[in-house]
Amino acid sequence: MRVKGRAWVFGDAINTDLLAPGYAMTLPPKELAQHCLEAVNPDFAREVRPGDVVVAGDNFGLGSSREQAAISLHTLGVGAVLARSFARIFYRNAINIGLPALSFDAVDEIADGAALDLDLAEGWLKRGGDTFALKPLPPHIRDLIAAGGLMAQLHEKMAKQRQAEGSDA
Amino acid sequence: MAGDTLAQKIIARAAGLTHVAVGDDVTVRVDLLMAHDGSGPRRWRPRMEALGAPLWDPDKVVLVTDHYVPAEDQVAADILQETRDFARDYGVQKFFDMEGICHAILPEKGLLKPGMFVAGGDSHTTMGGAYACYAAGFGATDTTGIAITGETWTTVPETILVQLNGQLNFAVTAKDIMLRLCRELGMDNSFKVIEYTGSGVANMAMAERTVLSNMAAELGAETGLIGVDGVTIDALAATGVDTAGAEAWASDADAQYSKCFTLGASGLEPQIAAPHSPVNSDDIGHFIGTQVDQCYIGACVGAKLTDLHMAAAVLRGRQVAPGTRLVVAPSTAFTMQAALADGTLRILEDAGATFLPSGCGACAGFGGRALGDGDVCLSTTNRNFKGRMGHANSRVYLGSAYAAAAAAVTGEITDPRDFLDANRTAA
Numbered sequence: 090m091r092v093k094g095r096a097w098v099f100g101d102a103i104n105t106d107l108l109a110p111g112y113a114m115t116l117p118p119k120e121l122a123q124h125c126l127e128a129v130n131p132d133f134a135r136e137v138r139p140g141d142v143v144v145a146g147d148n149f150g151l152g153s154s155r156e157q158a159a160i161s162l163h164t165l166g167v168g169a170v171l172a173r174s175f176a177r178i179f180y181r182n183a184i185n186i187g188l189p190a191l192s193f194d195a196v197d198e199i200a201d202g203a204a205l206d207l208d209l210a211e212g213w214l215k216r217g218g219d220t221f222a223l224k225p226l227p228p229h230i231r232d233l234i235a236a237g238g239l240m241a242q243l244h245e246k247m248a249k250q251r252q253a254e255g256s257d258a
Numbered sequence: 259m260a261g262d263t264l265a266q267k268i269i270a271r272a273a274g275l276t277h278v279a280v281g282d283d284v285t286v287r288v289d290l291l292m293a294h295d296g297s298g299p300r301r302w303r304p305r306m307e308a309l310g311a312p313l314w315d316p317d318k319v320v321l322v323t324d325h326y327v328p329a330e331d332q333v334a335a336d337i338l339q340e341t342r343d344f345a346r347d348y349g350v351q352k353f354f355d356m357e358g359i360c361h362a363i364l365p366e367k368g369l370l371k372p373g374m375f376v377a378g379g380d381s382h383t384t385m386g387g388a389y390a391c392y393a394a395g396f397g398a399t400d401t402t403g404i405a406i407t408g409e410t411w412t413t414v415p416e417t418i419l420v421q422l423n424g425q426l427n428f429a430v431t432a433k434d435i436m437l438r439l440c441r442e443l444g445m446d447n448s449f450k451v452i453e454y455t456g457s458g459v460a461n462m463a464m465a466e467r468t469v470l471s472n473m474a475a476e477l478g479a480e481t482g483l484i485g486v487d488g489v490t491i492d493a494l495a496a497t498g499v500d501t502a503g504a505e506a507w508a509s510d511a512d513a514q515y516s517k518c519f520t521l522g523a524s525g526l527e528p529q530i531a532a533p534h535s536p537v538n539s540d541d542i543g544h545f546i547g548t549q550v551d552q553c554y555i556g557a558c559v560g561a562k563l564t565d566l567h568m569a570a571a572v573l574r575g576r577q578v579a580p581g582t583r584l585v586v587a588p589s590t591a592f593t594m595q596a597a598l599a600d601g602t603l604r605i606l607e608d609a610g611a612t613f614l615p616s617g618c619g620a621c622a623g624f625g626g627r628a629l630g631d632g633d634v635c636l637s638t639t640n641r642n643f644k645g646r647m648g649h650a651n652s653r654v655y656l657g658s659a660y661a662a663a664a665a666a667v668t669g670e671i672t673d674p675r676d677f678l679d680a681n682r683t684a685a
């Protein structure tokens with residue numbers, strides 16, 4: 090899995106109220122996504138391009154369980170989120186919808202706007218001439234991302250189950 | 259081999275294993291799945307229909323309407339209708355419509371039993387940890403997966419032990435403990451469990467214990483556990499829960515913790531957290547005189563009957579300051595009834611409080627109850643991130659119900675002990 094785009098660098102403790110503000114939560118996903126991170130960077134939602142990478146510090150996605158926080162980034166085309174650490178519900182939500190969330194210690198070395206190239210399967214990140222190693226994902230999480238998220242995985246499983254039941258009959 | 263933490267014991271049971279080690283990836287059977295109008299059916303149904311999947315077990319599913327009640331507009335009305343339709347169509351009997359906030363409803367209805375693995379579509383599901391349930395918040399795709407299969411994955415977490423020693427001083431509450439802990443431990447304790455112990459917990463009433471568990475979410479934890487003791491058993495028995503064997507749900511004496519943190523309860527002052535994070539907490543003395551426009555007594559964490567009692571102790575015979583709003587949203591309809599019956603509501607009303615219906619009210623800025631541009635609010639809720647309660651330029655301070663009531667009387671942050679008689683008021 091390859092992701093190529095520009096880095097959008099944010100600080101520590103980017104919370105779900107910043108990613109998906111409560112007052113906008115009844116809007117359809119595309120419109121809600123336009124409010125993503127507006128309180129910290131009003132240009133982000135308008136200017137982010139498919140494949141761009143969000144780079145942040147500690148505890149990315151803390152706060153509520155609202156999945157729209159991850160969905161908004163996904164809707165805007167963000168290809169991956171790299172953070173020193175993640176809040177657990179956000180992390181699970183991101184993986185579940187097929188948005189790669191990778192813990193990465195060297196976030197301070199990535200400048201805003203830097204051109205990044207990531208290979209999730211091979212586990213590296215390139216920025217210009219520099220290559221950084223990415224931590225390997227646990228097998229069940231790799232499977233989830235590869236399947237395209239939890240729903241796609243369930244779909245596959247259920248289709249197989251039905252087939253098996255069908256062939257029994 | 260060292261003993262097991264309570265978290266290990268619950269996960270092992272839910273995974274059908276005799277023992278699990280920290281770091282193990284396991285699949286667990288979920289004992290109870292809870293979701294509300296914001297997180298549940300409106301997210302589940304389209305996905306379930308696309309898969310042609312039924313609910314795995316309607317008896318193990320609890321649905322609550324609290325975030326959008328009562329409907330403020332057509333969108334909210336539609337969301338509530340979707341929730342009701344789902345409960346009917348999928349045979350969910352444990353559906354509580356406009357009866358209060360989900361986390362308060364679960365124990366009130368006797369639905370939590372020690373040792374359960376509870377998955378909730380809301381971050382403050384951690385509140386059930388006070389009943390020795392591994393109660394954790396999950397996002398909508400996770401909860402949809404659970405609704406269909408009854409299973410989910412988890413990595414067995416480390417546990418941080420928080421030891422509360424000694425007795426809290428007069429007018430100092432569990433809320434003050436948690437605001438302090440946010441500052442001390444930070445909010446980045448992801449993939450870890452917090453367990454509370456010590457004499458400060460042993461002597462704490464159930465309502466206050468639930469505050470410790472609720473705000474384990476602010477610490478970033480999976481859940482906030484308290485092992486079963488006499489207080490737990492009494493609280494469970496009061497709601498008709500069978501408590502046979504419940505004592506087993508506590509950590510072994512030789513369990514391994516990743517870290518132990520000790521907080522002396524007796525030295526703690528009332529706390530206030532400044533905008534825009536619960537980690538910005540400090541002794542109330544540093545905030546005295548800060549002007550407030552609104553005081554809010556609400557939320558799962560801050561509008562229990564005990565919170566209303568705290569507010570009434572301050573407000574009895576006093577008035578809300580001119581130009582200041584006091585808004586109160588009792589956490590459940592049952593709480594509202596109890597406060598009506600014991601005269602608490604009357605005291606608050608005479609003081610000039612405005613009441614919202616039981617539910618999430620103004621806590622998360624949903625509906626037409628948001629703060630305006632530049633509004634300053636002292637709130638009994640659990641988080642004060644920028645824009646959470648409304649306008650991005652509103653400012654929210656967090657504190658106990660004592661502190662919120664005291665600020666309502668003067669229009670500025672005030673030490674509630676100025677209004678309380680230590681000899682008459684029990685915390």
Ligand code: SF4
Binds near residue numbers: 361557618
């Ligand atoms: S009252 Fe607030 S914190 Fe509690 S469940 Fe509702 S929105 Fe969440």
